[in-house]
Amino acid sequence: MKPVTYRSIWISDAHLGLKASRTEYLYDFLSHTESEYLYLVGDIIDIWKIKRGWYWPEINNRIVRLVFEKASRGTHVIYVPGNHDEFFRDYNDLYFSGIQIKLRAEHVTEDGKRLLILHGDEFDAITLNNKWIAKLGSEAYDLLIIMNHWFNWVRRKLGFGYWSLSKHIKNKVKEAVNYISNFEEAVTHAARQHNADGVVCGHIHHAVITDYDGINYANCGDWVESCTALAEEEDGKLRLIHWLEESADLIDGVQQHEDRNRDRCMVTAN
Ligand SMILES: [Mn+2]
Secondary structure, X not given: OOOEXXXXXXXXXXXXXXXXXXXXXXXXXXXXXXXXXXXXXXXXEOHHHHHHOOOOOHHHHHHHHHHHHHHHOOOEEEEOOOOOOHHHHHHOOOEEOOXXXXXXXEEEOOOOOEEEEOOOHHHHHHHHOHHHHHHHOHHHHHHHHXXXXXXXXXXXXXXXXXXXXXXXXXXXXXXXXXXXXXXXXXXXXXXXXXXXXXXXXXXXXXXXXXXXXXXXXXXXXXXXXXXXXXXXXXXXXXXXXXXXXXXHHHHHHHHHHHHHHHHHHHHHHO
């Protein structure tokens, strides 16, 4: 099968090292697509999880190898670290085997739009206090980003994991809805400050392409639940890829495999 070609692809929140990570789908996606640019928008490797207990199946190595192969074949691979792989944040601008690490990246689409690329965890604090912070303006935004950074730095030094607001309120539906829209507004605000036309981020595991007062907001989602990616077509247009739907063949295969396993479990249980 010939790979589908895009100008750019963005993926985030693969959380390799987490048992729940849907690595088979991610490998399948990466091997069926090609692009000039490949952005890894944070939380690709879940270093927090790995520190608490090593879980690294062979498929994870295949994914990592495939990304390096793409880089060696000429794909520009840009790694924008997130909070779960913040280890790489100490290596801003490092260029390693064709992969460039960037705390924040900028991408210009084929039709000339400037996109700011960031993971998004620094907006957790802002989102919590969005109402009064909105009144204070952009300096308070910047201050809160710095505070959030140090707050989590101290937590890390004390041996605690990153405290994520999105995870904290995930099960409270109404708050979660507010959280998502607050997050999206805060991130778009940052894009506006950078005079960008749009922003691409991850972090909250909620894939969407939308618009906030003329600023394009795109979130590439995750590979723990939704298996989504963001892509730029050859003409510069952005689109979301829902790989579970677009790879129906594979799903059938996996489903059959799961059915077989279930039958086997039932036999054992009996
Ligand atoms: Mn994150």
